[in-house]
Amino acid sequence: MSRARGALTARSISKSFGDTIILDRISLFITPGSRIGVVGPNGIGKSTLLRVLAGLEPPDSGTLSLEPPSLAVAYLAQEPEAADRSGGEAARAQLETILTSDADVLLLDEPTNDLDFAGLELLERFIDRHRGGLVAVSHDRAFLERMTKIVEFESETRRVREYAGRWSTFAAERDRSHERHQGAYKQYVDERGRIQEQARTMRQWEERGYGQGRKKKKSKDVGKRFEKKLDRLERVEKPWSPWRLELDITPSRRAGDVVARLERAIVAREGFQLGPIDLEVRNGDRLVVLGRNGAGKTTLLKALLGEISLTDGRRWIGPGVALGELPQGAGVFAGDRALLDLFLTESGLAAGAARSLLAKFALGADHVRRASGSLSPGERSRATLALLAARGVNTLVLDEPTNHLDLEAIEQLESALEQYDGTVILVTHDRRFLDAFRATRTLEL
Incomplete structure (x- = not known):
């Protein structure tokens, strides 16, 4: 102690x-x-x-x-x-x-x-x-x-702000502060626009000859008064708009009623055995897999995906199923190939479309030229999410998806999954993320 x-x-x-x-x-x-x-x-x-x-x-x-x-x-x-x-x-x-x-x-x-x-x-x-x-x-x-x-x-500033209290207190104050800033900025923009419109009106009067002699001088004086109004108007900076995870995954096609099935499946390796296990995943399921570390959750996902062989039993994937995986590790984004080159190969997109999509996941020009293996775990997670969006998968397999995402990306991923109408198989120990996921089924190993 x-x-x-x-x-x-x-x-x-x-x-x-x-x-x-x-x-x-x-x-x-x-x-x-x-x-x-x-x-x-x-x-x-x-x-x-x-x-x-x-x-x-x-x-x-x-x-x-x-x-x-x-x-x-x-x-x-x-x-x-x-x-x-x-x-x-x-x-x-x-x-x-x-x-x-x-x-x-x-x-x-x-x-x-x-x-x-x-x-x-x-x-x-x-x-x-x-x-x-x-x-x-x-x-x-x-x-x-x-x-x-x-x-x-x-x-935007790389400075820090301190908030007294726990996370929920901070989150509420952060949201209120953002709303106040948005409101103040809108009021500033509206008032600036009103003054500028009045100034334009005065200039139009002059151009049309409405101000002759003393009237013309008065018109110019009024115009100067509007300029001074603009100068006196307290400037409000535009609120910072950070990148937003735009996870628009529209299934390219509908899967059949049964997405995947394991029948008496066993995976045995290095002194560990998972199974025998029977599992049927149906279209539209939101399945969460729970269990202690070492229980075999990731092994189960890899068996469903066909990434590891079954020691015994049978694996079946339904017709029309397009699987997309967000793994714990590096996944496809490893090695020396530049991120953009690898993304082009994996997604099948043209270079311009690929750059635009990666940019939506905060992967800009300085990222796409780097070797995929040099990306941080969080950057690789965002690249994988961009790839899922490009492929239009109808079944998502997510293995601890929040591990390397920052809080804003996690909250946006929650929102994206809420709108997603495909099948999702999830392993997570993030308690808030699990609550927001709204699972329809739970499998505990």
Whole structure:
């Protein structure tokens, strides 16, 4: 258990990579009992902030101080992908590290990724007992409800805003703030348009000869008065419009009544056996597959997709079924081929259409030229979602789809799935996402 003494203070820290500002004059005060959740788009600088706080990277400017200097700070990075172990195994190893920590300040980067429900309960129980300070980068909204302060990285400025309270308090205030800004901007645009229209009317009067002599001078004076009105009008900047995940997946054709079937299916490998299992997925099902880490959820999905062979039993895919998968790992977007080249091959789209579609998923010119294998996990997830949209699949297979998406993309994916009328098979441990999914069937392994 933490000794719960002292504070970690960051004062006006800044950090750049090349010409890109990552952290811009950020200040944080982390005391015993602090529970600070850090949110923002992928790639905005959240992980860099934790590394700077941990002393692993120096800030370009600003100061970090420990009081007392012996304050123990523990940093837990996002678990890197490893070919020799599953996401669940990596998550269990990370959880063990957290649960045995006796640090005064914990800095956690996406600690809930790949944890099953039992692991989440253990983690949250530990967090509740921890007497020291905590800063956690997370996209898990249920986990963020345990925070007492939310720090949001703003997309447009790379500055941070602090909100007192848990996630739901932050989300409500964020939405109210956005509505106020939208309202103020509309009022500004309307008033500016009204003044400009009046000024145009006065100019038209002059052009038509309505102002001669003294009248003409009066008309010009009125025109100047309108110009001064515009100058005095308090300017309201247009609200920031971040990218929106435009997941418009229109099935290219309707599947038959039965989408897929497993009959007495067994998958056995390396000391693990799944099954025998009987499963029938019908058109329009919204099936969620639950189970602890290691129960075989991903194995079941791969068996349905035909990506692994059955040791025994039978797999059947119905006529007209167009399967689309969002896997946990890299999927097709791996290796040295440029993203655009690989996307063209996989989607069959023309180059212009492919660029436009990728841009809708925040994958612009600087992304499409990069090697697919160099993309971040979140960027690969967005590329895969773009590919699903291009293919017009009628059956979605989603394996922990929220793991590498930021909060805004997760909320937009929820909305897109709500409108999707195809079949969905889902594995997730994101409790809020699961609630929003509105499953019609549940399979527990």
